[in-house]
Amino acid sequence: MPNFNKLKNLSGKMSIIGVSESDQIGKVPEKSPLALHAEAAVNALDDAGLNLSDVDGLFTAGWSTLDVAEYIGIQPRYTDSTSVGGSSFVIHIAHAIAAISAGYCDVALITHGQSGRSDRVPQEKHLGIPMIQFEYPYGIIGPPSSYSLACSRYMYQYGEDRTRNAMAEIAVSTRKWANLNPKAYFYDKGMTHDDYHNSKWVSWPFHLLDCCLVTDAGAAIIITTNERAKNARKKGVNILGVGEGHDHSMISQMPDLTKAFGTKTGPQAIEMSGISINDIDLAMIYDSFTYTVLVSLENIGFCKPGEGPDFLLEKSIIPGGNFPLNTNGGGLSYTHPGMYGIFTIVEAVRQLRNEAENRQIENCNLALAHGTGGLLSSTATVVLGS
Amino acid sequence: MKDNYKKPLPIPQPESDKFWNGLKKKEIWIQRCSSTNQFQFYPRTHCMLHNQNDIEWVKVSGDSTLFTYAIVYQAPMHSFVDDVPYVNALVKLNEGPIIPSNIVDVEPDPSNFKIGMKLKPVFVNVNKNFTLLKFRPA
Numbered sequence: 001m002p003n004f005n006k007l008k009n010l011s012g013k014m015s016i017i018g019v020s021e022s023d024q025i026g027k028v029p030e031k032s033p034l035a036l037h038a039e040a041a042v043n044a045l046d047d048a049g050l051n052l053s054d055v056d057g058l059f060t061a062g063w064s065t066l067d068v069a070e071y072i073g074i075q076p077r078y079t080d081s082t083s084v085g086g087s088s089f090v091i092h093i094a095h096a097i098a099a100i101s102a103g104y105c106d107v108a109l110i111t112h113g114q115s116g117r118s119d120r121v122p123q124e125k126h127l128g129i130p131m132i133q134f135e136y137p138y139g140i141i142g143p144p145s146s147y148s149l150a151c152s153r154y155m156y157q158y159g160e161d162r163t164r165n166a167m168a169e170i171a172v173s174t175r176k177w178a179n180l181n182p183k184a185y186f187y188d189k190g191m192t193h194d195d196y197h198n199s200k201w202v203s204w205p206f207h208l209l210d211c212c213l214v215t216d217a218g219a220a221i222i223i224t225t226n227e228r229a230k231n232a233r234k235k236g237v238n239i240l241g242v243g244e245g246h247d248h249s250m251i252s253q254m255p256d257l258t259k260a261f262g263t264k265t266g267p268q269a270i271e272m273s274g275i276s277i278n279d280i281d282l283a284m285i286y287d288s289f290t291y292t293v294l295v296s297l298e299n300i301g302f303c304k305p306g307e308g309p310d311f312l313l314e315k316s317i318i319p320g321g322n323f324p325l326n327t328n329g330g331g332l333s334y335t336h337p338g339m340y341g342i343f344t345i346v347e348a349v350r351q352l353r354n355e356a357e358n359r360q361i362e363n364c365n366l367a368l369a370h371g372t373g374g375l376l377s378s379t380a381t382v383v384l385g386s
Numbered sequence: 387m388k389d390n391y392k393k394p395l396p397i398p399q400p401e402s403d404k405f406w407n408g409l410k411k412k413e414i415w416i417q418r419c420s421s422t423n424q425f426q427f428y429p430r431t432h433c434m435l436h437n438q439n440d441i442e443w444v445k446v447s448g449d450s451t452l453f454t455y456a457i458v459y460q461a462p463m464h465s466f467v468d469d470v471p472y473v474n475a476l477v478k479l480n481e482g483p484i485i486p487s488n489i490v491d492v493e494p495d496p497s498n499f500k501i502g503m504k505l506k507p508v509f510v511n512v513n514k515n516f517t518l519l520k521f522r523p524a
Contacts, residue, residue, distance in 0.1 A: 127397055134428050135486045136394040137518055140474045141462035148456035149476055156454065156501040203474075204457035204496060252476050252486035253428075257454060 007272050014097040015229040015236030016384070018048025019346040022113065022218030025335045026185050029118035029216070034071040036113030036218025036337075037063070041072050044220035049233030050107065055222075057105025059096055060112065061088030062123065062339060068111060078105040084246055085373020086286060089221070089342035090380035094242035096223045106224060113218035114337035131250035143288055144211055146251035146375040148203040151291040153257040155205060158306040164205070166309035167290035168196045170325075171209045171332060173317040174287060178329025180319060180359035185213050186333040210290045212331035212340065219342040221349075237349045238385045240366075241273030246378035254376060258306075259299060261379040262370060266300030269381035275366060277301050280383075282351050282367040283323070284344035287330040296370050300381060324361045327351060341371030345382065352386040391513045392465040402429040404443055409517040412509045416483060418444045427483035446481050448507030450521065453478040455501070457494045477505055477521050491522040498523075 020043030022028070022036040031039070037060070045051060058065050058076040065079035080095050082088055089112055096108035125132060140146060155163045175191035178184035191209065199208040229236035243265030248254045270277055283302070287293045294308040303311035315323035326332075328347040331340040348367035350356045364386065371380045398406045405428075408415040418425050419433040420440045432439050455475040461467045473489040490508055492498050504524035511517045 128399065130428050132394065133396045133398065133402065137396050137512075137516075138474065138486055138488050138520075139393070139458060139462060139466050139469065139472060140486050141394075141466075144460070145456060145458055145462055145474050149454050149474060152456050153454035153476075153501070201457070201459040201471075203459065204471075206456075250486070252484055257476075 001267065001271070004268060004271050008274065010097055010101055011240050011272050011274065012238050012385070013226060014100055014223055014239045015226050016221055016223055016239065016345070016349050017229050017232035017234070017236045018044040018046070018050070018222035019349045020044040020047050020220055021183065021343070021346060025183060025217035026215050027117055028115065031115070031216070033113040033115045033119060034068065036115065036216065037068050037111045037220070038072045038113070040113065040218035040220035041109055041111050044109070044222050047233065048222040049231075050222065054107050055109045057096065057099055057108040059092035059108060059110040061092070062114065072111070074109070076105070084378035086288065086339035086341045087371030087373035087378045087380040088339060090345065090369060090371035090382055091244040091378070093221070093223065093239060093345065093382050094244050094380065097239055097242065100223065100225060106228065108223040110221040110223070110342065111218070112220070112339060112342045114339060115216040116214045116336070116338035117216050129249070135250050135252060140251065143375060144203040144206055147289050147291060148206045149251055150254065150257040150376055151205050151289070154291070154295065157258060158309070162309040163294070166294050166312045167210055168193050169312055169317065170287070170290040170293050171196045174326050174330045174332045176318050177327050177359060178333030181329045181334055184329035184334040185215055186329065206289060206291070212288050212336040213333070215335045215337050217335045217337040219346050221342065221345055234353060237352045239382065240275065240385050241269035241271070241383035242381070243268030243272070244378070244380040246374070249374060249377050251375045258295060260295060260372060260376045262296050262299030262372070262381065265379045265381040266370065269368070269383050270301070273383040275383065279366050280368045281324065281364045282327065282348060282361060283325050284348045284367060284369040285326060286341055286344055286370060286372045287326055287332050288336070288340070288372060290332065292372055292376070293326070296372060299379070300368070300370055319359065327356065327359050327361060339373070341373065341380070344369040344371060348384050352384060389513045393512070394463070394465075395512070395516050401431050405429050406516065408445070409509060409519055414446050414448045414507060414519065415443045416446055416479070416481065417441045425479070425481045425483045427485050446479060448479070448519070449524070450477045450479045450505045452489070452499065452501050452503045452505055453484055455489060455499050457496070473499070475521065485519070488520045489522065490520045
């Protein structure tokens with residue numbers, strides 16, 4: 001492991017002082033993606049008790065900060081548009097604390113807006129990249145076909161039936177959490193284990209109910225120094241540890257199909273925080289697919305490789321259980337506009353602030369949020385404390 | 387051959403022309419580091435292991451094993467609608483590298499696949515410019 005001593009100096013120095021979604025999430029055809037960015041930004045600033053003019057750092061993915069800043073109406077003196085898939089916004093937290101610490105900005109705004117369901121202009125990839133040259137001609141295109149190749153290998157290594165049972169448990173339990181969140185796409189719709197097993201195949205081994213939603217949604221986060229956080233409207237949530245990185249782009253180049261980069265980012269974020277993984281009260285794990293949760297829990301270090309299915313059966317991940325997981329209902333049942341990572345942070349902050357209403361968990365002091373982006377390509381882990 | 391092929395075609399780059407041109411002649415050319423004898427895929431201008439430009443091209447048989455597979459039921463693009471269900475695979479060449487492909491000439495049912503099963507290459511001409519490298523059970 002690298003030496004994290006210098007990194008530890010940054011632990012606990014910055015706080016998240018505002019979070020929000022856009023006014024509506026789910027099906028929002030009447031709003032552009034930039035409008036979703038702006039709504040979320042304004043709402044998060046209101047949550048923090050700040051104004052647009054206070055923002056001097058802008059972080060976003062999938063868009064140029066030029067367009068986002070112009071639309072929102074800010075003139076940032078520091079910007080970062082690191083865009084490595086749905087984990088990007090979790091990575092932006094790591095970049096924001098570095099930028100604030102170095103003096104590049106004082107108030108960082110991270111925004112996301114995406115109309116995965118209703119966008120009038122689909123986003124295109126650069127045609128010259130190897131993924132398009134070597135995988136697209138075979139129909140290995142997009143997340144379901146790529147993640148299913150990884151899951152199939154996992155099942156081969158660690159057993160198909162126990163993996164399947166764990167994936168079903170993740171799908172059904174996440175839906176139970178969504179049934180407690182009025183903002184969730186499937187708030188009103190239950191799911192049984194039979195529903196899961198009977199849902200159609202998308203890309204074997206994935207059923208439809210292994211796959212995340214495709215929605216329209218925006219979200220935003222405000223970060224500043226603890227000093228400045230004292231004047232915020234609400235008590236800030238402390239940023240204790242961060243980790244980011246990636247080890248491939250297309251699935252056929254993944255070094256080990258059953259181990260994503262969370263094997264690095266999880267331990268780094270926990271080490272930087274100075275906590276033990278057993279102290280975590282809430283795990284917000286990007287669930288592009290049920291399988292993503294299973295493998296991420298192992299990668300981060302909640303259990304050993306291949307032991308995820310046993311871990312999930314020993315713990316209880318339903319509401320009221322002893323391992324609160326994806327309490328907003330996740331990308332599977334709450335919202336997933338295409339790049340979901342920012343919503344893991346929004347929910348973690350709400351739980352740490354005791355603002356999660358019906359789904360509030362007890363004694364939530366430490367939360368871990370983990371984003372996965374691309375085709376299991378990039379990950380980012382953040383540890384937050386109340 | 388009438389060119390009404392609608393699915394995505396490779397867009398070769400200068401360093402990968404040799405690979406795609408080889409397939410048209412039913413030949414599989416991959417790169418090897420002349421210092422370490424390690425193979426690599428996809429083609430690059432340097433050896434990924436030790437950062438040097440000591441790459442040579444080697445013709446291989448295509449004999450390989452199934453590393454992982456998945457069966458696509460929901461077409462990722464409209465042009466694949468008539469193909470579902472089809473089998474995506476990562477194939478491990480006997481020389482070591484893993485390459486993305488499809489398994490053909492077998493019913494797309496999990497009972498017909500075993501990870502580690504032996505595979506042989508199938509050269510599929512999709513139009514006058516491109517041949518794709520697919521695989522079938524040996």
